[in-house]
Amino acid sequence: MKKKLVVLSGAGISAESGIKTFRDADGLWEGHDVMEVASPQGWHKNPNLVLDFYNQRRRQLKEVQPNAAHTILGELEEHFDVHIITQNVDDLHERGGSTKIIHLHGELRKVRGEHSENELIHWEEDVELGYKNQLGEQLRPAIVWFGEAVYEIERSIPVVEQADILVVIGTSLQVYPAAGLMHYAKPHIPVYYIDPKPATIYDLPNPLEVFALSATEGMRKLRDLLIR
Structure with a gap:
């Protein structure tokens, strides 16, 4: 045993x-205020910015070992x-x-519908506004945000x-x-x-x-x- x-x-x-970690840089993560890209408020304010941020992180995963x-x-x-x-x-x-x-x-290589907290869809490529799940909900990163x-x-x-x-x-x-x-x-x-x-x-x-x-x-x- x-x-x-x-x-x-x-x-x-x-x-x-x-x-990169965001703890090293005064609450900035890759140059962004953490609350802009890792909170429900940031998502509602500027979903394009949030999607682009995680698209870049997902691309970066392909370059690191x-x-x-x-x-x-x-x-x-x-x-x-x-x-x-x-x-x-x-x-x-x-x-x-x-x-x-x-x-x-959460995981960078997973996404979910905006209101489907238990949904996990494996995802390798970029996510854009207008990409939806089977219930018609906008896809978002399956990341646990602040709050x-x-x-x-x-x-x-x-x-x-x-x-x-x-x-x-x-x-x-x-x-x-x-x-x-x-x-x-x-x-x-x-x-x-x-x-x-x-x-x-x-x-x-x-x-x-x-x-x-x-x-x-x-x-x-x-x-x-x-x-x-």
Whole structure:
């Protein structure tokens, strides 16, 4: 029986593949105010801008590759029952070889009807105004915007509760409810936190080891530690 290794990942793991995080730039994401492109208000104000923004992000995905942190997590499935809960909307975990992934904040390669919250349509190309689902609703990115419910949090909590080992990687632990997930871990299991600028973690009863390293460096170190 393999031990259950649960990974909470954030933007830092994808940054080394060339995907920009918006936390690094005063709330700007690729030059845009986050609320313009990642909120229902922004969508109602200027849907063309929002669609264009995510079209560009979707195109960018075709130009980037998973890095060593992603591929090491994929390889660890040989040794552990690996479950990844990610805040990232890219598909680099999938392409890195991981097979059990929950996307808390949605996926760039999925779209849905404007009012169909449970609908997910796989989508590779651009989305334009006038593209509709079968109910006649305008298609929008299947991304969880600020102010929208994070439905996948309910599916994530029992995964964390069952972990034998918890890894937190590439996240500033600023975005809730995702940042609160680690507190559902059993109090005796080891927690490893990998981030070049790690946040201070309070009130965690677990044995905690912090690697103040990039995602790739930290995952190489952790792989050697876990497999040894």
